[in-house]
Amino acid sequence: MTGMIQGGWEFVQAAYGVSIATLAIYAISMELRLRKEKP
């Protein structure tokens, strides 16, 4: 026993996945909204 948390890569993947998805979706929504506003 080392006291170190074993495994946990699924949580790491989830954290990075949520981050990338959030930033990507927000950025895409922004560009779409901007395009809509342009005459």
Next chain:
Amino acid sequence: MKDRWEHLVGLLGLALFGFGTWHGLVVAPPDIYMGDVQRIMYVHVPTAWAALLTLTFAFFVAIGWLVRGTWRWDALQEASIEVGVVLGALLIAQGSIWARPTWGVWWDWDPRLTTSAVLVLAFAGILALRSFVDDPRRRATWTAVAAIVAYVDVPIVYFSVRWWRSLHQVQSSPDTVDKPMVLALRINAFALLFLATWLVARRYRLARARNRAELADMEAA
């Protein structure tokens, strides 16, 4: 193209985020206690810094509106509050994913988590308030006053881990963290800062376009 610099900042942020994430996931060693789960820190902490900096920017532009009263300041406060709320919500989601394997729970009413949630809800409330006010000048002033009041929570969030005995760990310093860990953290800190700047700049353009259209409609009516 007027917006070329914005896209350059965004691309730089994206490239740095790719490099910092690779460094954090592949090069940096696992933490002695938290193991690989600690790698979440390389995205969680930079998101926290970017969220707090964006809301600090919102605080200053709110003062800018109250002092100068020109529409650019209002567009900037709308942009920075929205991006700050998105980053703040992301921060809480990342923290929850971190909490499950380290604390055994998805959420705890710990001072850092609670004050962070209050912060996001307060600024989200300001965005909701904006949508209910028809008069653009009154909307901008109410936004500015509410943003200044809500900003009081930002230093409370930052110092909460020192002021109270919190489950959330205190801020690390480069002296206490392994060098490859510091590097991954710094690269992603700049990455999130550039990405936040790009998002605020794009959201500012959107707010300005809508503001111009709204004022033109009012003049025509």
